[in-house]
Amino acid sequence: MPTGACGINCDVCKLNLLGTCSSCGPGTSPLAEQKLATQQRLLGGTCAILACAQLNRVEYCLRDCAQFACDNFSQGPYPFSRGYLQMQNRRRRQNPPAFAPDKSPVEVPSQFWDELQSKDLNTLCNWTLFRLVSAHQVVFHFLNEEVLMDVAEGCLKRDNGRGWEKTQDPLLELVTVIYLNNVKKLHPLGREIVGVKDLKEAHFFQGPHILQTDPLLQRYGQDISGFEDAARFLEGRPVDMADAAYELFPFPRVPLYFLFWQGDKEFEPRISVLFDRSIEAVFSADAIWGLVNRVSTALLQGPTG
Template sequence: MPTAACGINCDVCKLNLLGTCSSCGPGKSLQAEKKLAAQQRLLGDTCSILACANMNRIDYCMRDCNQFPCDNFSAGLYPYSRGFLNMQKRRLQERPPAYAPDGSRVNVAPTHWEDLRQKDINAVCNLTLFTPVTPGQAMFRFLNEDVIIDIENCCLKRKSGEQWVASQDPLLELVTVLYLINVDDIYPMGRDIVGVKDLKEAHFFQGPHALRTDPLLKRYGDDLEGFRQAAEFLAGKSRDMADAAYQLSPYPRVNLYFFLWQGDEEFSPQVSVLLDRPIERVLAADAIWALINRVTTALLEGARK
């Protein structure tokens, strides 16, 4: 493959075209090992970036390594400027933008917050296993982190140092508000696990509303260990199904099940997402789509420092 572990695409480099320089290839590739051997033989040393990727069994630093950008980049003279690395670091720390199935930006309507204020927060917490904090706040566990929903101030909050601060996470915010508005019972978990095509609103999950699983396949289709690490970082529970399967809990009483089959010479890698059927009593199809999409994003972010 022409793209090197550092992210440089050798196909668009004239040095590669002229045969002056060969591609390093992905970090786990045989091409990378040959390049490292050639560097050691001809230069007496190797590229620290390629050597690190090869040693840690990482194909592409920018996509696969949760230490990026590391000292191998920032302390080196190339391939990226300090401005580019600072931009990467800043944007990796930000929450990804949230879009609805139709491509519009997600916002929580003020009427939803008003509807939530009419609910008995203690009764809702009993049904959902959220924890009351104040009359207008409740805490819940989203995957591997505690989050507070602040109903009075219309926001989610996360811990930053010793303080709880407002967090820009509109997709999670929207689904959480809708979930708390609609929940009216304790629904069974793990008894009737289905795919979205088995739901009453199955027709919704087609075309532009199909689940966005392609990024998971691109990232983890040939990296089961990376998928396991990401799922376990998110407090996922391993399931004895597929090549790798995990139960992830965006809320204490809501589970999603991610199944990954690794590809081979005959079959392409596949990923499936299942859920407990009773969730459709609480969330409409577009909210289910949003919840799965938000957890998918967390998996793609991987096991962070």
């Protein structure tokens, strides 16, 4: 693997072709160990980034470390410019873009909001454990944070420390509006836990609609403790279902179960998502697909701050 822990790809460097410089490799690799030993021998010291990544069992700083961009990057001489690090810090604070299966940007149709405006929010709160905070506003707990839905303005808001501020989170906005438009009663939880193949619309979850667990495997496939850290950060409850498994709550009465199996010599690592059977009463298959994507994105973002 030619990419160093810092993200520099040694495979495309002439110094590597000439044999002047060897690859650093990911922080968990034998290459990293060799490079650190060589640096110590030839230079009398080691790259702080590579040494830190190796010590902390981090493959790639930009992908795998919650501390990025740490002082080793911002204060050290290598390898990125201040402008690049500022861009990384700024964009990591933004919600990632949301796309439908056909790759078009997710938007909430205005008629969905119109329908919601005709509903009795107080009753919806009783069925969903959302909280009514004014005539047209409800607050709900999404994973590990409070989010306000302003039904009059047709948007979601997050608390920026000074008050509620409009937030761009189209996938969360879409599934929340769909949820409140569809819920018709309080659905008991815990009667049956099912996978996509057990859902009535199981046929939907194929081809472009397959659940998007590959990015989670890229990030956590070799890092079960990173997966557990992210799930705990999102207030997931551990459940005894796989090598690591957590019940996560995108809405107070809608649990999702993320199950992680570590790989071995025979099998690749695997991630599955299970549902409470009641999810079918409030979400169609495409909304379940969107909800799983939004929670997967939160797991990928991992612990912050």
